Amino acid sequence: MRQSIRQRLLVGTIISGSVLAIAGAASAQTAAVAGTAPQAPLDQEAAQIEEVIVTGSRIRRDPTNAPTPLIQVNREQLLTTGQTSVINYLATLPVLSNSTIPSDTTGNLNTGGLSLPNLRALGSNRTLTLVDGRRHVGAAQGSLAVDIDAIPRLLIENIEIITGGASSVYGADAVSGVLNFLLRKDFDGLEVDANWGMVNQDGQANRRVSVLGGVNLLDDRLNIYAHGEYDRTDGVNVADIDWLMEGRVFGAAGTAVDADPTSARNDGEIDVVPFSHVRRLDRMPWGQTTLANAQRPSALNDPDVPLTNCTTVTSANCYSVDPTRTFVYDGPTARLANFGERIGNVGANRGHNIGGDGIPVHQFAGLSRTPATESQRFQVGANFAVSDTVKLTAEYKTITEDNFLASQPTFFDAFLNNDSRGAGEVNQLRSQTQFDLRLDNAFLPANVLAAINANMVTNYNNPTATTPGTPQTPVSRQWARHAAFGPDRTQTNQREIERFVIALEGSMSRLGFVDNVNWDLSYVYGEARNVNVERGVDSQRWALAADAVRDNAGVLGTPGAIVCRSRLIAASNPGRTAADGTGGLRDDFRIGRAGTVGDDLRDTVEGQRALSQCTPLNIFGAGNQSQAALDYIDAAITVSHTNEQEQLLGAVSGQLWDFWGAGEIGIALGAEHRREYAQGIGRSATTGDRWLLLNTGADFAGAEYQSDEIFGELSLPLFRDSWLGDYAELSGSYRFADYTTVGKTEVYGVNLVYRPIADIAFKTSFNSSIRVPDLSENFAPLTQTFFNMPVDPCATTNINAPFSANYTAEKRSNRIANCTALAAAQGRSFDFAGATATNTDDFNPNYGSGVGGVAGGNPFLKPEQSDSFTFSTVLEPRFIPNLTLVLDYYEIEITDAIASITAQQAANNCVDGSSLNSAACATIFRRDPTPGREFYIGAPAGDPFGGFIQGSVNFAAFTTRGLDFTARYSLDLEETTGHDWGRLNYSIGGLWLLEQEFFTNSADPTDGTEFASTAVIGGGLPRVRFSSSLTWTPTDTLNLNWTADWQSAQDIVSPRDFINDVDARPADSLNTGNFTRHDFTVKWQARDDVSVRVGVVNAFDAEQSRYLAGALYSNFDPYGRRFFIGLNYRPN
Structure with a gap:
């Protein structure tokens, strides 16, 4: 595909432009020879068209001749929608439908509540977000992705969206496109906007009040404005969503x-x-x-x-x-x-x-579905006309935001037995989530103890083809396991953003040989700070507290009191002996440190604290825990993140000569210096010398990169009012950058606009783009993470599972061969194919809890490379007034893509290819020391890496192709019917997704997974999605709007795979079925200065398919029917 884009499309564009240029010059010469000058009225009409800068170029031009596809969203659309935030509205646009909205952030560390636009579902880090054409500091640690909640709502004039690469104009990260938020200028007066809207049909709501005031002074040379906003959103939990609670x-x-x-x-x-x-x-x-x-x-x-x-x-x-x-x-x-x-x-x-x-x-999968958030946002600014041609602009904003979410509960397996250690020894801590308890535990109910003591286990012989396994002789096994799920793991984020902009911009009618010169020089400083508090438990303290016994002799004070065994042992044996570290007060977390230090709980300060403060904890049943015990096991990690951004940007544009009457050649030149810095401290210090069931690890020491860049654009009008057509223009752009991390890069773009007649225009573009690794991808330290509920790809039952869109007969064959080779390397053998007449030789692991591992950055990453092609048709027929039709075809290919695959993906990639994928296998460790679990994914207790390593690497490729379509039509009913019934405005905008293929197997670059028309957790990718809007304005004071969001059915299982196993599932469960959400809004202009809006979102309570069960797919609007009301006050 890359060759086809670079050669077929780029060469074709250049050749077409060259031919048109020659023809245009010939046309001008012919007219001159004939002595016929261009008609004056046409020249005058053309001169009256205001030339402006449109997103996608720095050259001023007629906006109808913008070189790249452009989608615009205005302030009124944002304010009158029933969606409670800007990102929720933008996510209804098909090009942004997989954007990260707050409900997508409840399973991620440090990102709770963020709103990150994601063009073309290629990742929010591949979408560049600008404010007035300038960079904005990123929100998450080390990331450049912008939280667009930080952009003042009432100050937004328009949002201009271009899709496709734009790095040659705006720099790195514009791989899938650009969102440019254009703010209002010279605001004079007062505007207040308030909104109350439900975020879930159970009553949880968002409340927002925004105020904007401005005044013009000094004969309108000086404008000063101030904006303030308060925004609060209730948290939505699993129990609040009715269809989830249907189970x-x-x-x-x-x-x-x-x-x-x-x-x-x-x-x-x-x-x-x-x-x-x-x-x-x-x-x-x-x-x-x-x-x-x-x-x-x-x-x-x-x-x-x-x-x-x-x-x-x-x-x-x-x-x-x-x-x-x-x-x-x-x-x-x-x-x-x-x-x-x-x-x-x-x-x-x-x-x-x-x-x-x-x-x-579904309650266990995570308590919060939308974080609870409270925000205050303020911005002040001034615009001062230094002279008639020079303007000074300054702005400052500060934002504070607090949010809270709760995820899965803490989890432990307590093995009840008397086999591992004696009564005079502390219990064995096997891993962060597994420990032993003796049967003399003081909280163990007597009937459970009696059942354990009487317990007999009957194992079974191999079954045959027709007969179940026959029982063996029962044996006594005084064993039990208590699967304990304790306090919820929670996160709070306290964010602050500050951003300062100062800019000079001006114009000159002529500078040397350049006419209509416009220039600007700006400096931007942004800083985002986040104090993240992650709360969970101390694994060692949990185990010590759970190991509770009765102090029958009153050694610790009260005879018969329930105490921690460890404290009782310490009090009974105050003098440390050589045997203590191997039994009595053995420290399973710190054992093995230099000499004997760490072998005994009393050898370290933290061990002494854990011992002296130990408070017995009843883990058997909810409601039986004392607050003192909960306080004892409670643990938290506090991390302070900082992102800093500096941008110094200068650009100048103007017009050169008009050689053949087609219009002046446009030119733009500029330079940019940028610095990005990130730091995250506190994780190490607040972890200390403790074994926590939290995301522990090293601090993110300060890391930065800087870039120095130069760029230029050239637009060459080919002809105007020619026998070849109404207008044509060839333009190009180029950028050179030198990064302190990845070195020198070059990108370019070529665009062609052709308007054969006034009614129709064709536009095509080819752009190369890059994305430089962000600081987190490069330099994030190794921190602990968890592989929850592993699905082992080597398990015999999983290998023989039904085929699906992502699991084929070829992958099954590969897994059998590769898992056999992996096991053989450890001297083990299993029947992975399930081919023998017994299943005693099968490998069927049972992971009782999550597997711990680490995740971190990779300093050796290269920039991503991207090629994009677009072809657009714009039709505005004069014979159908007020009708506009737009078709935009696009192709994007990203190579050397930076991807951090999950532990599950790595485990699958290890064995799914035609041979073992050494790179993936090297990140998955099968070295669990527990007898019977040696081939499980896991590692010994205390291992610095655990069971897996997650990190970013350059190995993936992404390709996507599709067709955006837009239609707008306006109808005056009085002109049509003769009755003053007002006006109808209709628009429809959508996406036909032709291809969305991800290549994430590092061993086989051709092994792609097609996601177009598939249901993807977090947000599906329908083949066709469109949003239509019909507005009736019967009077000047009233309008009624109906908006419909329609999505085509998305495959849950590919029909091609279903035919290989037709009894795998009901035949009607292969896809989600079509989905439509209907919204209705009524807006009433109560007075000249007051308007009121009311409405309902998802009026008919549409829900996602029952075959998606409890997984949350945000594109299907999981929050049901909800109402809103808003008020806007603009005094005259």
């Missing part, structure tokens, strides 16, 4: 109703069906306790339940929830769990049920 499940692990044998991919029974009102019994707050057991394996001809015998105390295979072995807690008492109507037949551990105990199934 829809479709295809979740443990809920399938049939498993196909390996020999028959289609056994005629549907594998998964949808369920509603589902609860999850194995994820209850403060947990459930399951006695060691083994589930009877099914016959191989119907392998619903695999053979998962119980062999070691820590094996997840031992703890499948079971109606006769699983206890839940009502206050301090325990009882066998009520499984209600248990659903799902497949798998050993099936913890989903309808009715009975448990929590709503």
Whole structure:
């Protein structure tokens, strides 16, 4: 594709422009020879057209001849919409439909509440956001992506959006396009705008008041203005969203109703069906306790339940929830769990049920769906006419924002047994999320203890094709596992943004041989600060507090009091002995440090604190925890992030000569210096010498880059009012930059505009662009992160899963071969294909909790390279007044794309190719030391990297092609019907997505995944999406608007894959079905200075397909029917 763009389109554009230039010159010469001068009226009309700078170029020109496709959004559209923020409105535009809105940020670190535009779904870091053509400081640590909530709403005049590369005009990062926010100038008067709007149909709302005031002084030479805004949005939790609380499940692990044998991919029974009102019994707050057991394996001809015998105390295979072995807690008492109507037949551990105990199934995935946010935004500025041709502009803004969100609860597995350590030893801390407890635990209910002591485990022999596994002799196993889910992990972000701009701009009628000179010189300084507080628990303190016993002798003061075992041991053995570090007060976190330091809890300051402050914690059941114990295990990390940006920008433009009567040659030259700086401190200091279930790691030491850039543009009118047509222009742009990180770069652009007649125009462009790695991608330190709910691509059950859009027969074959090679390298062997008549040799890992790992930056990244091509047709037929039609075709290809794949993607990439992907495999570690888990993804306790490493690398490529379409029509009903019924205005704008392919397999660059017309979590990519708006204005004081947002069906599973396994799911579940959201707004001009607006968003309460279950797809508007009311006051 790259060759086709660079050669076919670029060469074609240049040749076409050259031919037109020659013809235009010949035309001018012919006219001169004939002695016929151009008609004066036409010249006068042309001279009256105001030439302006339009986003996409620095050369002033007739806006109808703008060289690149342009989408405009005005202030009225932003204020009258029912969407409660600018980003929520922009995200309804198809070109920006995958933008990051606040509800997309609840699962990410430090980004809660941000609003980041994302053109063409290529990533917010590939969209350049400008304010009046100048840079704006980025919001997230080390990132250049702009939080557009920081741009004052009432000050916005227009938003101009160009799609396609624009780095030669504006610099790096304009890979998929540019958003340029144009602010109001010389505002005189007062304007107040207030809005109350629901953000969820359950009543959560946004409240906003904006005030703008300005005054002209000194005979209108000086304008001073001030803007203030208060904005508060309620948080939306899972429990607030009605359809999520319906508990829809479709295809979740443990809920399938049939498993196909390996020999028959289609056994005629549907594998998964949808369920509603589902609860999850194995994820209850403060947990459930399951006695060691083994589930009877099914016959191989119907392998619903695999053979998962119980062999070691820590094996997840031992703890499948079971109606006769699983206890839940009502206050301090325990009882066998009520499984209600248990659903799902497949798998050993099936913890989903309808009715009975448990929590709503989607509540565990994350509490917050939209962060709670409160913001204050202020901006002041002045414009001063130094002379008739020179203007001085200055502006300053300051913003504060606080937001809060809660994610998944903390999670631990406590293995109840007397095998690992004795009564005189502290419990074993196996990992950040796993520890042992002895059976003398003071909080363990007597009936649970009795059940554990009497527990017998029956393992099973291999099943045959027709017979389930036969039971072996039961053996005594006094083991149980308490799966504890504790306090929620929360985040608060306290953001501050300051930005200062000072600019001089002026004009001259002539400078040397250049006419109509315009120049500007500006300096921008921006600073974004964020204090992020992430709250969770201290893993070591949790384990010590949970290891509670009775102080029968009153060693610590009160006989029979419940105390921490560790404190009792310390008081009973105050003199440290050589054996302490290997048993009594062994410090599993710090053990192995130089000499004996760290072997014993008393060897370090933090160990001493943990020991002396230990407060017993009852982990058995919700509501049984003392506040003192919760305070003891509580932990927080506070990180202060800073982004700084400086930009010094100068540009001059003008007109040269008119050689052949087509118009003056336009020219623009400029230079830019930019500095970006980022820092994040506090993570290391607030972590200290503690083992926290949080994102721990090193501080982000200050890092920066600087760039020095020069740029230029040239526009060459080819002809005007010629026999070849009405007008044509060839233009080009070039930029050279020198970065302190990546060195020298060059980019360019070529544009051609051709208007054969006044009614129609054709525009085409080719642009090369770059994106320089941001500071976070380059220099972020390694910090802890988690791989939650791993889906191991080497698991036999996953290898033999139904085919889907992203899992094909070829990938299945590759996985079998590659997983076999991985296991062989460790001296192990498994039946990954499920080919044998038994499943005892299968590899079916059971990850009881998340796997810890690290993520960080890569200082060796290269810039991304991008080529884009556009071809536009603009039709404004004179025979249909007030009609405009626009078609914009685009192609974008990004190579050397910087991508940070998830641990799940890396695990898949490791084994999905035709051979092992060494780069991906090197980031996934299968070295869990726990017996029976040696091939699991994981690492020993205390390992500095954990089970995986995530980081950014240059290996991906992205390609996208599509067609934007716009139509606008205005109709005066009196002219049409003879009745004064007002005016109708209709517009429709949409996108036909032809291709959206991502290549993220570093071992096989041709291995692409097509996302066009697929449902993607966070925001789908429909093949066709459009928004239509019909406004009726019956009088000067009233208008009524109906807006419809329509999306074509998106594939959940590709039909091509479905035919390989037609019983995998119901036939009507392959796609989402079409989706339409209807909004209605009424605006009433109550007085000359007061207007009121009311309306409803998603009037018919449209919801996403039930086959998407509980995953949140923001493009389907998950928040239901909601109302809004607003008022605007503009005194005369």
